[in-house]
Amino acid sequence: MSMVAVNQAEEPKAGSRWILPLIVVLLVAAVAGYIAGAELDSIESRALEASNIVEKTWQHVRLVLVSTAVVIALGVPLGIVLSRRWARFVRPPVLLVANAGQAVPSVGILVLLAIAVGVGFRMAVVALVAYALLPILRNTIVGLQQVDPAVIDAARGMGMSPARLLWKVELPLAVPVMLAGIRVALILNVGVATLATFTNAGGLGDLIEGGIATNRMPVLAVGCALTIALALLVDWLAGTAERALSPKGI
Amino acid sequence: MSDSVATESMIRLVEVTKRYPNTPADAVRPLSMEIRRGEFVVFVGPSGCGKTTMLRMINRLIEPTAGQIWIDGRDVTHTDPDELRRHIGYxxxxxxxxxxxxxxxxxSLVPEMLGWDKRRTAxxxxxxxxxxGLEPGTFRARYPKQLSGGQQxxxxxxxxxxxxxxLMLMDEPFGAIDPIxxxxxxxxxxxLQERIRxxxxxxxxxxxxxxxxxxxxAIFAEGSRLAQFDTPREIxxxxxxxxxxxxxxERAAIxxxxxxxxxxxxxxxxxTDRPGEALSAQPEEPVSAVLDRMLTQNRQILEVGGKRVLAQDLLFASTGDRQDPA
Incomplete structure (x- = not known):
């Protein structure tokens, strides 16, 4: 049971916040320059056409966004429920299942799902959700549990109802840890979404897998570089959101 | 609490008891007690004597197993606990x-829950x-972590x-603050209490x-036994x-x-008719403070309310009615 991401330690200075997007820009520029300058055979140039790259990248982004939205919609409410005192007996089994979802290799889930249910975008999303559920679930639970008991005691002692306590106190105070979990899920999903190519769901995995299958190094390299650039970009965006959405005063 | 009858008694506890499931003994043994309006009552005792449990049963953060709690002339043992707590400081x-x-x-949290408008709350x-004692302009917008323990x-x-x-319930409010x-x-x-009563x-x-x-x-002994409930002086x-x-x-007399x-x-x-310069004091000053001044200013005679008293007579009159039950 790992994957409790807590961000506190590294609070980047204002200037260094722009290093990550700069790397992304340089990476994308290098890829574009390489494609423009390299001598490509017909397979390569077809794979590395601008329209194809944009399409694959968009498919990839869509997979990540949809699966993360689904996993947030599932994981956060489930985490809230599991963090309640009366749910403490169901917490271990649910976490066990979520843990298993992450322990099982995504390729395995994808292939099994493809055999059992079929291929396509939805199957890929299911696999990504299974994989990314744990960090969100766990961070929601931990985020809520780490709220200072004295704060909860004071809130109850002044007459806050349990619902009000949750909305006004517990959730706002859990937000930083929950956002850290969402950030981890997003980054995981950028990587794992490359496997969606095996269920015919597209994405940058098509370039990587196609590059390997046809033994075309340039295609493989471009697929990898763009996946890295996307992961870095997503991490930066999530980090920025984390800082903006965390309540002041904590 | 508007429907309450004005009464001398602010809190009345009737055989209030707490027992946790699967424990052999009561955490709080049946306790009855009456606290008057405007009174400052202190629960004191060694840790584990049930004093905090008792306090938390008054606003029902801990639900009593048996007994009744009356506040301001109303039986609140089974009323809505959130509503009850909004009218009790904690x-x-x-x-x-x-x-x-x-x-x-x-x-603003409690006024908000009670539906006060913004201007009144502000x-x-x-x-x-x-x-x-905190200057509103300086402290209003601060966050708790920007305050010292005492300010918090x-x-x-x-x-x-x-x-x-x-009514205010206070659970060791100054316990975590440095002695000075x-x-x-x-x-x-x-x-403050003099003013707000x-x-x-x-x-x-x-x-x-x-x-x-x-x-x-109220001095509690182990096993939530109420050993004595009286004024400091009687105790x-x-x-x-x-x-x-x-x-x-040790130094009860002191x-x-x-x-x-x-x-x-x-x-x-x-x-006394002994001559000499006297130290004058107000009648409501505690003996210890006055003695301290007499010692530092080297006066042997105290003048209070027109009467002159020797220091040693003052001392023995202070503790004279003290008795130890043999």
Whole structure:
């Protein structure tokens, strides 16, 4: 049971916040320059056409966004429920299942799902959700549990109802840890979404897998570089959101 | 609580009991007690004596297993607990300010729940900050982590007073504050209580704090036995049993000097006609403070209310009615 991401330690200075997007820009520029300058055979140039790259990248982004939205919609409410005192007996089994979802290799889930249910975008999303559920679930639970008991005691002692306590106190105070979990899920999903190519769901995995299958190094390299650039970009965006959405005063 | 009958008694506990499931003994044995309006009552005792559990049963953060709780003439044993708590101030040792809310918002929480409008709440926040000695302009917008421990507890007290509850429950509120700041907070709190006259139930394990603050003190022994419930003066001069005697510790007679006033003692002491410069004091000053001044200024005679009394007569008159049950 790992994957409790807590961000506190590294609070980047204002200037260094722009290093990550700069790397992304340089990476994308290098890829574009390489494609423009390299001598490509017909397979390569077809794979590395601008329209194809944009399409694959968009498919990839869509997979990540949809699966993360689904996993947030599932994981956060489930985490809230599991963090309640009366749910403490169901917490271990649910976490066990979520843990298993992450322990099982995504390729395995994808292939099994493809055999059992079929291929396509939805199957890929299911696999990504299974994989990314744990960090969100766990961070929601931990985020809520780490709220200072004295704060909860004071809130109850002044007459806050349990619902009000949750909305006004517990959730706002859990937000930083929950956002850290969402950030981890997003980054995981950028990587794992490359496997969606095996269920015919597209994405940058098509370039990587196609590059390997046809033994075309340039295609493989471009697929990898763009996946890295996307992961870095997503991490930066999530980090920025984390800082903006965390309540002041904590 | 508007339908309550005005009554002398603010809190009436009737055989209130707490037993946790699967435990052999009561955490709080059946306890009956009456606390008068405007009274400052201190629960004191060793840890594990049930004093905090008892306090938390008054606002039903812990539900009693049996017994009745009457507040302000109303049986609140089974009413809506959230509604009940909004009308009872609650202060705890760890303060428990909401770290993500400014000082002003922390203080506004209860008024908000009671549906006060913004302007009234804002005015109340400033009034309360003034009351607890924090300059509103400086502190209103601060966050709890920008405050010292003492300042945080001042905000904690202000928050508890926000909706002007008739009753305050305080669980070791000054326990986590360094001794010098604690002493000052106690003094200020006593002065504050002079003005606002709340009914206060205050838990501490520190007998000195209890003697200093309480109008009456409830001393609990192990096993939640209420050993004595009386004024500091009675407890010091007539401890009910060995437990109380050992709990108030060695220097009970010396401690008594800070509980009795020179006014009442001088009445019992013989007048002197010895010449010499006298130190004059107000009748409501405690004997200990006056003696301290006499010692530092090297005066042997005290003049209070036109009567001149020798220091040694003052001393013996102070502790004269003290008796140890043999």
């Amino acid at each position: 202060v705890i040792q760890q303060v428990g300010l909401m770290p993500h809310m400014s000082v002003a918002r922390n203080i 005015a109340r926040v400033d009034e309360l900050l003034d009351l607890v 507890q001042r905000v904690g007290v202000a928050r508890a007073l926000a909706a002007d509850p008739p 700041a604690r002493d000052r907070l106690q003094d200020e709190f006593l002065a 709340k009914t206060i139930v205050f838990v501490t394990h520190d007998i000195d704090e209890a003697l200093k603050l309480g109008d009456r003190i 010091l001069s007539r401890p009910a049993d060995d437990f109380v005697r050992s709990f108030i510790g 401690r008594l000097l800070s509980v009795v006033t020179v006014g009442e003692v001088a009445g019992r002491a013989p007048a």
